[in-house]
Amino acid sequence: MSRTEDHGDERPGSGGSLAHRVPDLGALELLLAVARVGSLGRAARELGITQPAASSRIRSMERQLGVALVDRSPRGSRLTDAGALVTDWALRIVEAAEAFDAGAQALRDRRDSRLRVAASMTIAEYLLPGWLVALRAQRPDTAVSLLAGNSTAVAERLLAGEADLGFVEGLTVPAGLDSAVIAHDRLVVVTAPSHPWARRRRPLAAEELAVTPLVLREEGSGTRQVLDAALGGLARPLIELSSTTAVKAAAVGGAGPAVLSELAVGEELGMRRLVRIPVQAVALARDLRAVWPTGHRPTGPARDLLSLTRG
Amino acid sequence: MSRTEDHGDERPGSGGSLAHRVPDLGALELLLAVARVGSLGRAARELGITQPAASSRIRSMERQLGVALVDRSPRGSRLTDAGALVTDWALRIVEAAEAFDAGAQALRDRRDSRLRVAASMTIAEYLLPGWLVALRAQRPDTAVSLLAGNSTAVAERLLAGEADLGFVEGLTVPAGLDSAVIAHDRLVVVTAPSHPWARRRRPLAAEELAVTPLVLREEGSGTRQVLDAALGGLARPLIELSSTTAVKAAAVGGAGPAVLSELAVGEELGMRRLVRIPVQAVALARDLRAVWPTGHRPTGPARDLLSLTRG
């Protein structure tokens, strides 16, 4: 059977899952190449495929999207208006894929690489891939390895000489490490748009937050520590989940209010899948810091990466 | 220019193009589903495929990335630490793909759909897809059609009754239309990091900008109009290009300083592919406005979309 979508229920007009409606990465890269060089054949050569392959791929992408993307002529190909739009949207996907790739590459090279980075989860998830892409642009030959864990684990690695540079998000700097603040983060309270809090007019008071069962990361996570400290006591968990993604998913699904890093919910807020609830007089800000063993100032690639993280 | 700079030959350890190193969308969606439901089989059912297909696909993704992503047990599957990171990075790609899909869907439904939107290029490229994703979350059954063009074209469509809601970025509101400011944008001067201006310590003066040949959008574009008005004369073009992407690519490639919307260069600045050059005493800010025919206040889906664009 060729069609897998007609045995689950599908909304008419939108066939199958995302993967069936969005061209694959190869096709998007090809489209970007065509936009850049102005010819199917040259774009094909650039990607190491043949001209007929490129021609057919672009054509099938146009069929999939139902829109003409390039104007072919015997003198080259230019994007149509719709093509220019699609190309820009495609660029966003490709950029996300580049960040993914940079992160995955770092994750793969666990050992024996030149720059070894240890980072806390939130930073590794939301900031590091972008930095790695930038670093690769500056120094294409530097292999980076990444180890993700909590603050304690990061400190251990650095002190054991198993990492060159660390990133942590706690309230305090682990002993034996020097640090530099590289960014600021803030915890935010979010709910699904359907939650009663989303229609509040007054900001939430700290006491209300403290007595309301919340969707939270597990105890011991940096987020949880900051929240407990800010509330001057213990937050009350409704559900405890072990990843930021799971917490977001639960909140979007309407499980209840969640507390998360601002970094983690940017997209959801923008798309109105989550709503930010203002909170009064609760210190939810925290510093994000680069750390290294006292005395060992970062040098070489570590210094480059560090300087990329500022500004 | 993307990551194809060593056109043809590949760096060892990084096989092939991006598409060969990054799993395809279907695999990423599957991974997200596994993370959400905690079992390969259930994730498979959710996506309408069989359990062995899911098993094999996750396995081949792990082989591709060289990292174990899920811990299988007879009681279900959980993400490994690396898996949690990868999942979050994957989410970014999937979100970009959702925006792409929302935009493409709107582009496809050119006619006879319920909500017809006309938007200027910059807005259509950088803001609209996110709004459409949000709108679809709120009203899944509203079909949206999109027409992209310059301010004049947007006004024409609205006045001809061929569009229900418009978005423009000019300095003035076309006659016959009411408007509401929905966001603010600003033109910025950017160069490649290697450009001498990137090492300036003093902000750029307006006169310097006016006499320097710049990489620009073509005459008649909104960006160009705002720039000319701000300089109190005509900007001097080094190259004129017909799309924002092309201008960015030229600037990144070191062709010269470019002037672009802040919206368009966020990623490039973050990744340090471009550097923002401060400018003194030049009014480069502009309002982004929603517009509609005077008297015809947006109603129904148009009103929903409008309210999504604020805040």
Added chain:
DNA sequence: TCCTGCTCATAAGCTCAGCTTATGCAACGC
């Protein structure tokens, strides 16, 4: 204790997307 139900893994076979090579046609410059 054994059965039932959940999990995941493996095997064999099919289909289709996407690649290749080989060719043809159109437009431009010399």
Added chain:
DNA sequence: GCGTTGCATAAGCTGAGCTTATGAGCAGGA
């Protein structure tokens, strides 16, 4: 005219990813 550049089409191959069928590990209830 002829060579170059650009796109389209045709025929054939390969592999990724899907299916169905089956087996094996672990838990909980009768």
